[in-house]
Amino acid sequence: MKKPKIAYSILDLALVSQDHSLKQTYDGTLQLAQNAEAFGYKRYWLAEHHNAPNIGSSATAVLMGYIAQGTQTIRVGSGGIMLPNHSPLIIAEQFGTLASLYPNRIDLGLGRAPGTDRETAHAIRSDFMQAAHSFPAELEKLETYFSAENAKAKVRATVAEGVDVPIYILGSSTDSAHLAAKKGLPYAFASHFATTHLFEAIKIYREEFQPSKELPEPYVMAGVNVIIADTDEEAEKLATSLIRMIVGIFTGKRDFVQPPTAMTTDLKEIMQHPQVHQMLKYAFIGSKATVKAQVKEFMEQTNADELIAVTNIYDVNDRIHSYKLFAEIMEELH
Template identity: 80%
Template sequence: MIPKPVAYSILDLALVSENHSLKQTFNNALKLAQHAEDYGYKRYWLAEHHNAENIASTATSVLIGYVAEGTKSIKVGSGGIMLPNHSPLIIAEQFGTLGTLYPNRIDLGLGRAPGTDKETAEAIRTDFMQAAQSFPKEVEKIQTYFSIENEDAQVRATVAEGVEVPIYILGSSTDSAHLAAKKGLPYAFASHFATTHLWDAMAIYRKEFQPSEALEKPYVMAGVNIIIAETDEEADRLATSLIRMIVGIFTGRRAKVQPPTDMTEDLRDIMRNPQVHQMLKYSFIGSKSKVKAQVKEFLEQTKADELIAVTHLYDINDRIRSYKLFAEIMDELN
C-alpha cells in the first residue's frame, strides 16, 4: 500500500493528431474530460503552448471555459498559464470570470516559461525576459486582483475580487520550488519531461514551506507519462506515437501526432538515447499490472500528494482507455 491516499488528475495539451481537424481535437478534449469526471479524476488541466501545429491549447482560458461548460464537477484549469506572456490584470479578469461561471471548479496554475520558441515569445510580448524575471511580483499582482481588499485600489479586476480560484505554482527547476514554498502555495512539478530536478525541487519546497491562507502544509503534484493497454506489447505499440513526438522536439520538426506502428529496434534505440531516456524517466508504459507496480514505487519514493497524468496518444479511444485503467490503478492503490 502507498503511505496515504493520492489524488489523480490529467494534464492535456489538446494534441492534434494527423488527419484530425481542430474541431475534432477540441471535441476530443471535452470527451476526455467527461470520461475523466466519470472515472474519479480530481482535475483536468490544459497547458499553454504556442506555434506548434501538434498542440491546440494555445487559447488556454477559452478552452478551459469550453471544457468546464461540458462537465459538471471535475475541476478544470491551467497547467499552466505562462504568466510572462500576459498581463496579470487580464489573467485575473479571465479567471475571475471563469470562477464566477463555474464556482469552485476553476484552477489557475502559473508558470514562468514561454511555452514556445524565442521568436514566438518575443512576438507575444516584446519584454518577455523582463516579465519572466518579475514572475514573483507578477504572481503577487494576480493575488492582489483576486483579493477583496483591492476594492479601494485605483486599478482593479472587479470580476475577480473575492472569487475562489486557487493558484498553483508550476515548475521544472528549483527556482519555482523556492517561490511556491515562500508563498505557501501548492506546487506542481513537470516531472513528465523535466526529470533532473524533481528530488531537489521537492526537498526545497517541503523544507522552506511557509503556511498561508491558501495552504496549511506542503502540497506536491508530480507529472508522469502514462500509457496503459491490455498487454505490454500493445502499450509499446501505442507509445511509438510518443517516441516520434519526442524526436520531433529534439529535431525541431514538430509534426502532428502520428498513428502508432509496431515497435522496432530503431525506436527502442531512440528510447535508450541518454537524453530521451532521461526525459522519459517517469514514463510508465505497459499493462495495468506492470504500470501499477511502477506507479506504486514512484509514490513510495516521492510521497507526492497528487499525480497528474500525461498520455500522448494518437487515438482518443486509446487515450480514454489508458486513463480508465490508470484510474483503476489509483483506486486500488488508495
C-alpha cells in the same frame, strides 16, 4: 493513522493528431474530460503552448470554458498559464470570469517559461525576458487583483475581486520550489518531461514551506507520462507516437501526432538515447500490472499528494482506455 488518499488528475495539451481537424480535437478533449469525471479524476488541466501544430491548447482559458461547460464536478484548470506571456490584470479577469461561471471548479496553475520558442515568445511579448525575471512580482500583482481589498484601488479587475481561484506554482527546476514554499502555495512539478531536479525541488519546497491561509502544509503534485493498454506489446505500440513527438521536439521538426506503428529496433534505440531516456524517466508504459508496479514505486519515492498524468497518444479512444486503467490503478493502490 491512514494516509489520505492520493488524488489523480490529467494534464492535457489537446493534442492534434494527423488527419484530425481542430474541431475533432476539441470534441475529443471534451469527451476525455467527461470520461475522466466518471473515472474519479480530481482535475483536468490544460497547458499553454504556442506555435506547435500538434498542440491545440494555446488559448488555454477559452478551452477551459468549453471543458467546464461540458462537465459537472471535475475541477478544470491551467497547467499552466505562462504568466510572463500575459498581463496579470487580464489573467485575473479571465479566471475571475471562469470561476464565477463555474464556482469552486477553476484552478490557476502558473509557470514562468514561455511555452514556445524564442521567436514566438518575442512575438507574444517583446519584453518577455524581463517579465520572466519579474515572475514573483507579477504573481503578487495577480494575487492583489483577486483580493477583495483591491476594491479601493485605482486599477481593478472587478470580476476577479474576492472570487475563489486557487493558485498553483508549476516548476521544472528548483527556482519555483523556493517561490511556492515562500508563498505557501501548492507546487506542481513537471516530472513528466523535466526529471532531473524532481527530488531536489520537492525537498526544497517541503523544507522551506511557510504555511499560508490558502494552505496549512505543503502539497506536492508530480507529473507522470502514462500509456496503458491491455498488453505490454500494445502499450509499446501506442508509445511510438510519443517517441516520434519527442524526436520532433529535439530536431525542431514538430508535426501532428502520428498514428502508432510497430515498435522497431530504431525506435527502441531512440528511447535509449541519453536525452530521451532522461526525459522519459517517469514514463510508465505497459499493461495495467506493469504500470501499477512502476506507479507504486514512484509514489513511494516522491510521497506526492497527487499524481497528474499525461497520455500523449494518437487516438482519443485509446487515451480514454489508458486513463480508465490508470484510475483503476490509483484506486487499487490506495
